[in-house]
Amino acid sequence: MSIYSASTTAPVNIATLKYWGKRDKVLNLPTNSSISVTLSQEDLRTLTTATTSPDFAKDQLWLNGKEESLASERTQHCLQDLRQLRRELEEKDSSLPTFSQWKLHIASENNFPTAAGLASSAAGFAALIKAIAKLYELPQSESELSKIARKGSGSACRSLFGGYVAWEMGKLEDGSDSKAVEIGSLNHWPEMKAAILVVSADKKDTPSTSGMQLTVKTSDLFQERINNVVPKRFEQMKKSILEKDFPTFAELTMKDSNSFHATCLDSYPPIFYLNDTSKKVIKLCHAINEFYNETVVAYTFDAGPNAVLYYLEQSEDKLFAFLYHLFQNVSGWESKFTKEQLSQFN
Ligand code: 2P0
Numbered sequence: 543m544s545i546y547s548a549s550t551t552a553p554v555n556i557a558t559l560k561y562w563g564k565r566d567k568v569l570n571l572p573t574n575s576s577i578s579v580t581l582s583q584e585d586l587r588t589l590t591t592a593t594t595s596p597d598f599a600k601d602q603l604w605l606n607g608k609e610e611s612l613a614s615e616r617t618q619h620c621l622q623d624l625r626q627l628r629r630e631l632e633e634k635d636s637s638l639p640t641f642s643q644w645k646l647h648i649a650s651e652n653n654f655p656t657a658a659g660l661a662s663s664a665a666g667f668a669a670l671i672k673a674i675a676k677l678y679e680l681p682q683s684e685s686e687l688s689k690i691a692r693k694g695s696g697s698a699c700r701s702l703f704g705g706y707v708a709w710e711m712g713k714l715e716d717g718s719d720s721k722a723v724e725i726g727s728l729n730h731w732p733e734m735k736a737a738i739l740v741v742s743a744d745k746k747d748t749p750s751t752s753g754m755q756l757t758v759k760t761s762d763l764f765q766e767r768i769n770n771v772v773p774k775r776f777e778q779m780k781k782s783i784l785e786k787d788f789p790t791f792a793e794l795t796m797k798d799s800n801s802f803h804a805t806c807l808d809s810y811p812p813i814f815y816l817n818d819t820s821k822k823v824i825k826l827c828h829a830i831n832e833f834y835n836e837t838v839v840a841y842t843f844d845a846g847p848n849a850v851l852y853y854l855e856q857s858e859d860k861l862f863a864f865l866y867h868l869f870q871n872v873s874g875w876e877s878k879f880t881k882e883q884l885s886q887f888n
Contacts, residue, residue: 544639547593548677552668554586554660555579555700556736556850558795558842559779560802561709563758563768567751568615569717570696573758574772576709577725577779578700579852581736588662590650590669592677598645605650605666612648619693620671621646628678641678648673660738660848667694668701688722704728706783708776731786735858737865739849741819748813750845756809763808767801788854792840795852796827799842817847827851830864 555578563573601621603612612621629642648670652662671691675682684702692699692709699721700707705728712720748756757764775794782790806813816824820843827841838857842850853861 543597545595547591548673549591550672550676551587551589552665552672552701553580553704554665559798561696562802563754570692571717571720572696572711574768575711575776578707580704586654588650588652588665588669590673592673593647594641594644596644601646603648616694620690623690624674627680663695664697664701667691667698685721685723725780725783733855735853735855737851741847753813757805760810761805761808764805767805789837792837795840795842815845816843820847823849
């Protein structure tokens with residue numbers, strides 16, 4: 543029995559400039575460009591193995607050991623695109639095995655609990671596309687492959703890279719210029735760190751796809767965001783990353799999270815992703831920055847209540863003094879602050 547396989551990983555990515563809104567639902571073409579920061583390939587990632595054989599009867603997928611359907615239109619688009627690229631190689635070189643005609647078995651595993659409330663579809667689609675591309679020995683670059691991942695899930699295109707990534711929205715109707723590009727590798731700004739505060743592990747209220755459709759259709763604020771706010775912010779954030787300017791990066795990140803959640807609230811009926819704990823975390827971050835008279839931390843929230851905090855390694859003690867104080871059940875922490883100093887944040 544001939545059997546071939548390839549394995550790869552893809553990281554979870556967190557947007558610091560949010561994708562929210564589609565101009566084409568089938569191709570997942572966005573209404574604005576976005577930026578993500580992915581700090582670790584090891585902590586939060588999907589590991590996927592793609593296997594093919596002329597003896598397989600059908601395409602099959604296992605997610606964390608459980609069989610799942612591959613039937614969704616989005617997944618089918620991705621598989622069709624990859625098989626087409628493989629077919630082109632086989633037509634050029636008749637000595638290649640005809641993988642494009644064989645069925646695939648895909649096994650995918652996340653190294654973080656689903657209950658952590660983190661979106662896994664981005665890493666999942668990115669790992670699926672990367673693993674099959676590796677199996678098929680496709681010559682396409684990560685940016686080219688990101689266009690296929692985008693059809694699976696918009697934000698997945700950014701998980702083709704680690705580090706600092708831009709998803710350029712593009713202008714063309716066929717989506718051929720809507721792709722992810724690297725702004726900087728992980729090593730470009732290694733002092734940057736992230737902490738995830740799991741506020742709730744519940745499934746989110748409104749799924750992203752339908753949430754963004756509602757916002758595009760009903761929010762007036764959304765038009766202001768995509769036309770006048772994000773294009774400028776995209777350039778400013780890229781510059782702040784390239785110049786390793788944390789105060790500017792942090793301010794833009796926090797403002798963009800707030801702007802995205804404001805358009806959710808401005809949708810009709812409104813969409814609420816933040817809860818009271820999320821709002822307390824927002825207030826705490828501003829209080830910390832004010833306390834030190836320095837930008838120590840930035841927060842960002844996706845389509846759910848969990849916070850991702852960005853900070854520089856050298857500020858870790860400053861930030862965690864407050865976090866441990868707030869979440870007092872963490873033992874072994876010697877606070878550097880007096881009770882009086884900390885009591886104002888209770
Ligand atoms: C982002 N989110 O930029 C934004 C911020 C959520 C809030 O991308 O319909 O799962 O598959 O393209 O990518 C979530 O949306 O939506 C998302 P689809 P996706 O990360």
